[in-house]
Amino acid sequence: MMGLTHTLLGVGGFSALTSITPEYFSLDATTLGVVAIGSLFPDIDDTNSWLGRRLWPIAKVISLMTRHRGFTHSLLGAALITIGMILVANAGYSIASVFLFGYILHLLADFFSNSGVPLLWPSKERYRFPYAIQTGGVLEYILSLTLGSALVYGLVIHFINLSLSL
Numbered sequence: 001m002m003g004l005t006h007t008l009l010g011v012g013g014f015s016a017l018t019s020i021t022p023e024y025f026s027l028d029a030t031t032l033g034v035v036a037i038g039s040l041f042p043d044i045d046d047t048n049s050w051l052g053r054r055l056w057p058i059a060k061v062i063s064l065m066t067r068h069r070g071f072t073h074s075l076l077g078a079a080l081i082t083i084g085m086i087l088v089a090n091a092g093y094s095i096a097s098v099f100l101f102g103y104i105l106h107l108l109a110d111f112f113s114n115s116g117v118p119l120l121w122p123s124k125e126r127y128r129f130p131y132a133i134q135t136g137g138v139l140e141y142i143l144s145l146t147l148g149s150a151l152v153y154g155l156v157i158h159f160i161n162l163s164l165s166l
Contacts, residue, residue, distance in 0.1 A: 001109045001133070003040055003050035005140055008147035009109050010039025010102035015154045017101065027158055031098050038102025041081065042110070045072045073110060074121030078103045 001009075014035040018027040025031065043049035044059050046068040052059035062072065071077045082100045085091040091099070110117045113135055116128025133139045 005144045006039045010105045012151040034098045035102040038099035042072045042106045073117045
């Protein structure tokens, strides 16, 4: 999947989550930014990814240690990177859970790619949906357009409801 698709899925999914659980998560610039980073973070193992190009030195080191869609695309990777955020970056549990939400949605999206994901890494077995979506193909562009439209609609409704409650 492309970075745009991952971001739209992460931010859109989080927006939907906040609409049904407003007592647990707030929809603000910080949480939207964190979920967007979380939804892009598994691709830190690829120096050509959107995040990898921006954090090139880190992506280069990681890409030397693991192949693309390796450790960072596993449940163990998601857990360890999120725990690292809490311990090293001193991120609170709520921010870490928002990051993890975006991260897991990235793995779910790549589950629909031809390559699949090694969810149970270090096992080499890759898991994928039987009907894959070609990365950068027409179906992915349709998916991105649909997700983008749903996100804009959801955000507009959210902010209209917010302004009516003031």
